[in-house]
Amino acid sequence: MASQTLANIDIVTALREVHQDLSEVHQFFKQWTPVKAAHHQGHMVLIERLISEIENGYYPNLEQDEVEYWRAYADSEMKSRSACRLCTAPEETLELAAAQERRRGILWAWERDLARSSLRPLKITDLPRELLRNILDYFEAPDLPIYRSMDMVEIPGRDSHKDTWQATHWLRNVQRCRLTCRLFDELASPYLLPWLRVSLNEASLRRATEISLRPHIAAGVRGVRIQLAYYYPALAQDFQEWAAAREQSMDAFVSQIWANHRVYPNRPWRERARAPTGWHLYVDDNTHEKYPEFNEVLDKCHEEYWRRSVEQSSLLADGRFVNCLAAAMARFPRSGRVEFTDSTEYEDIITPTRYRKLRYLLDSPEGFCRYLCRPDPWVMWNTSTGDEVRPAKIMAELPVAMWKAGARLEDVWIHCFPHQAFSALRPGQNQTDSLVWRQLQDACQNLRSFYCKPCDYGISCLIQEQERTHVDDFFAAMLSGSRLEIVRLELEGLGTTGDDGVTRNRWHQIGRAIAPARWPLLRALVLQGVSFHSHEFQQLCRGLGRGILEALLMRDVQLDSGSWAVALDILRGRMKAQRVRNVSIWGLEGGEVRQWYEARQGDHHGSEPPDGDPPILMEEELARLMAQYIGGSAGANANPLRNIY
Structure with a gap:
């Protein structure tokens, strides 16, 4: 020593x-x-x-x-x-x-x-905080689940129904940890709310603000799901229309449960079967003396619906909802994801759990009132709700407000879209078009992923030609960023009509909006229910990075003019090598596709069906050849759309 x-x-x-x-x-x-x-x-x-x-x-x-x-x-x-x-x-x-x-x-x-024998034994709380955080990471909900389609194309996205189940499972574990001791309460709180749900009302906005002011909980918020279901002023001011809309939606809810789950009609079911008779007696004939309890429930619920409509209109008119929510999101250090939806717990996919909610709804006056006072989705068929869906402005105004507040915006999912009066997509009130769209472009420059499936109602939303500019400007601004890695456009619910109301194109012409975009980092591209001109689609493909694209899915894509062959050559150079498994093509229209069918009429691959449509086997063969060529499959070195004849 x-x-x-x-x-x-x-x-x-x-x-x-x-x-x-x-x-x-x-x-x-x-x-x-x-x-x-x-x-x-x-x-x-x-x-x-x-x-x-x-x-x-x-x-x-x-x-x-x-x-x-x-x-x-x-x-x-x-x-x-x-x-x-x-x-x-x-x-x-x-x-x-x-x-x-x-x-x-x-x-x-x-x-x-x-060396004394009475030395306190070590406990889990004696472990270093870094190690405890690593343990608690196992309680964290998944970040981005993987959508695995039938064609094995892996596209990162968010499955809201799966996330709801997983969030409930993880939430119980986190809540138990927080109740253990003060140390665990501090360490587990960031895992409590991975996704914050905010509705368009005062109470929900106040709750989001309070959560953002609690650093331990706010540190774990990774995304915000904004429910934009609407209290229509037209229904709030017209009792007859409101009651008819409630009856129609309740019948659809019951029918969906019966069709999906074949539930045996029990006592609540039989009570519901008799309900329409009483409903019509009150709504149509105003027979108050015969149904006093029914009268009281309907009047009370309609009054509450009117109050909530006034509250919602106030939040939208002064911009308080957008500004307060953007300020709250700026205090979430990890939150850069926003999801817009107009669904409620009654419009979501029917499950046994929601069937039990229906039984509670029918057996409980409180549950029935809650159902009648709920907000409505943006598409209300056969119901007079007025023209403009005012909450649609939030989809354009919130990114701008977040940008001004210094909040991050990296991922956007859109599950709702107006079905009329598309001018509601324009942000701002008193500014020029060029300024408001420029601000939205600046706010979306850091986007990593964009997913839009606007219409899932089984009925197409038809866009008038003069209103198409609002839709195109919206998509052009949202998709203008060069850092995008994932783009999913599933617009099969959008069509275009002329001034006379005649359908001109069953798919939305998206080329004008996204053709100028440059996505050098794009890894996954999904196009469904859209149409292009050939020069627009080629321009879009040239804006992709070489050898970067990992997954490509094109379904129901129409080429209004020009050739597919050049675009296929460009896409082949943009795909990573040997990615044929992650390429899915189906239902392409226009260009050489029709020529390919005509050239193979009478071929042994299939025969002409009675209605004159091309053989299904031919379409499958062409889709397979195109996918193999784009994905760089071994031996697929020739473009299948060249030299057809």
């Missing part, structure tokens, strides 16, 4: 080596000789330096009893060195022996304290 310097050892090593020296302390003075004096002199240099660094605070975590031990040890060593020089003084020898005994007593007390 004397040959080492304190800079090369730590305090633990020094303690162990000195302790080994002390175990032989009773032999030290008995065997003292002038030959060992030189060794002792080097040992004292180390001890003096150790004491100096202890007093200067070099070891801040050293316990007080350890400090006392080292001081006693140094004192005894100093006296030992003095005794070596003056070994003729008996009183100094006795004092040295006493100091050595005190040092040995401190050492033994220290050892007994460390």
Whole structure:
């Protein structure tokens, strides 16, 4: 030990080596000789330096009893060195022996304290915080589930129904952890709300603001699901229309449960079967005397619907909802994802759990009132709801407000879309078109993924030609960023009509909106229910990075003019090598596709069906050949759309 310097050892090593020296302390003075004096002199240099660094605070975590031990040890060593020089003084020898005994007593007390049987056993709370956070990471809900389609095209996205089940499972675990102790409450709180749901009302907005002001909970919010179901002013002001809309939606809800689950009609079901008769007697004939309880429930619920409609209109008129929500999202350090939906718990996919909710709805006046007072989706067929769906502005105004507030926006999912009055997509009130769309473009420059499936109602939303510019400007601004990695446009519900109302194109002509886009980082592209001109589609494909695209899905895509062949050549150069498994093509129309069918009439692959449509086997063969060529399959080196005849 004397040959080492304190800079090369730590305090633990020094303690162990000195302790080994002390175990032989009773032999030290008995065997003292002038030959060992030189060794002792080097040992004292180390001890003096150790004491100096202890007093200067070099070891801040050293316990007080350890400090006392080292001081006693140094004192005894100093006296030992003095005794070596003056070994003729008996009183100094006795004092040295006493100091050595005190040092040995401190050492033994220290050892007994460390080795006592009553030492508290270690618990999980004694683990370092970093290790506890790693353990709690297993309670975190999945970030981006994988959509695995029937063609094995893997596209990252979010399955809201699966996430709801998983979030419930993870939530219980996190809640139990938070109830364990204060430490676990602090560490588990960031896992409590991975997705925050915000509705278009005062109470929900207030709740989101309060959550954003709690740092431990706000730190774990990764996305916000905004429910834009609407309290229509037209229904709030017309009792007859409101009651008819409620009856229609309730009948559809019951029919959907019956069709999907074949539930045996129990007592609540039979009660519901008789309900329409009573409903019509009240709504149509105003027979208040015969159904007083029914009268009271309907009047109360319609009054509440009117109150909520006024509240919602106020939030939309002054922009308070957008500004407050953007300010709250700026306080979420991990939140960069926004999902827009107009669905409620009654319009979602029917499950056994929702069937139990229906039974509660029919058996409980409170549940029935809650159902009648709910907001409505954006598409209300056969119901007079007015023209403009005002919440649609939030889809364009919120990104701009987030950009101004300094909040991140990286992922956008859109599951709702207006079915008329598409001018509602235009953000702002008193600004010029060029300014508002420019602001939306600036707000979307950091987008990583964009998913839009606007109409899932089984009936197409038809866009008038003069209103198409609003839709195109909206998509052009949202998809203008160069950092996009995932784009999913499933617009099969959007069609275009002329001024006379005659359908001109059953697919939305998206080319004008997205053809100028440049996506050099794009990894996955899904196009469904859209149409292009050939030069637009080729321009879009040229804007992709070479060898970057990993997944491509095109279904029901129409080419209004021009050729598919050139676009296929471009896409082949943009795909990663040997990615044929992640390429899916089906239902392409226009261009060489029709020529390919005509050239193969009478071929052995299929025969002409009675209605004159092309054989299905031919379409499957062409889709397979195109996918193999784009994906770079071995042996697929020739473009199948060239030299058809």
